[in-house]
Amino acid sequence: MEDHMASTIADDLAQTLAAAGVTKIWGVTGDSLNGLSDSLRRIGGICWMHTRHEEAAAFAAGAEAAETGRLAVCAGSCGPGNLHLINGLFDCHRNHVPVLAIAAQIPSTEIGLGYFQETHPQALFQECSHYVELVTNASQFPRVLERAMLLGDLLTARQLDLPIKVIVYNNSSLGFVAMEMMAGGYLDTGTDLHETDFAAIARGAGIHGLRVTESEALPDAIRKLLAYPGPALLDVVTDKHELAMPPKIEWAHAKGFSLYMLRAVLSGRGDEVLELAQTNLR
Structure with missing residues (x-):
């Protein structure tokens, strides 16, 4: 059944990241990242690196990028989830390392209406990003992702050994x-x-x-x-x-x-x- 499901933005994201050589995504799964987590499971090739806090995920992605010189990825769910990325992303930005942050958003039809945990990541991350953009429809997504990729905790350590x-x-x-x-x-x-x-x-x-x-x-x-x-x-x-x-x-x-x-x-x-x-x- 899964092989016949229509491709989603999450599928496109997972496939594009895998094609770019990304092998792991650092973050805390759940909520508005459920679609991406499921796509990673079905498509394979990218491991979800569980952290206990999104700030640790951003710092870990920065360390990976600095060590390998390749694109590293971190992710946070809507509201406080992606907001926790900001300290690590400032560190990445100042160190000029290639990190892509996926900041999941609330339902697009609810933006601007005071939805639970509503924030505006495109404004929050402006000062710690070379490129930041909001995706509002599927046709827009591939071009935005391509541009973003071109610009370039103890429990976590134990779990991942x-x-x-x-x-x-x-x-x-x-x-x-x-x-x-x-x-x-x-x-x-x-x-x-x-x-x-x-x-x-x-x-x-x-x-x-x-x-x-x-x-x-x-x-x-x-x-x-x-x-x-x-x-x-x-x-x-x-x-x-x-x-x-x-x-x-x-x-x-x-x-x-x-x-x-x-x-x-x-x-x-x-x-x-x-x-x-x-x-x-x-």
Whole structure:
């Protein structure tokens, strides 16, 4: 029965992408992408690469394009589904890598009528695309797709068994944010995070997890991480008081840190100032 079904836009899309050498589409299936998912299943040749969030899909497509130099594809369903692609697409756009984003839309007869989860992707993605267009009928689709193609998560890694190696610098704080606040003379309020064992989280997801708390153990841990055949994560516990020093310390930085230390002492946090000094002067 399926062989005798009329060709759809989704079929044309799947066939064109396959002919262009695309072997995978990154994204979260469902909703307005159901037609495409079914076409991929029937036509074959392209694997749907499941992610837990569309932002990860766009970043993954960008990484694939950067690694291979070939067209990579990501997709998001209507509304928040394709909106989640935007951070990754900005990264792709700035890195000049060939990525095609498929932003599924609500029923065309409902556009402009306040339909559930209605957005306007052609406007939203304008600044992170070389070419962006809305397809409203089947005859328009092949030419739009051709032009678009010419312009040029831990659970996902486990599910696809990707040989990804992740190193987490775990200082249990928003370190760079705290440093910026201190350099500006502010107390680093709201930057402490609960101490988290990311290696345990990785193992809970079925991923090989390693944790290092002493610097002497780091070289051996890195060797084990790189030698592991599948996805693996190394949790490196670092000192949150250790500063990343700029190449040149400006007067404004020194003034800001002095003001921060004064405010910290007056707020009863003098022990933190002492620990900060001991960590960075040793």
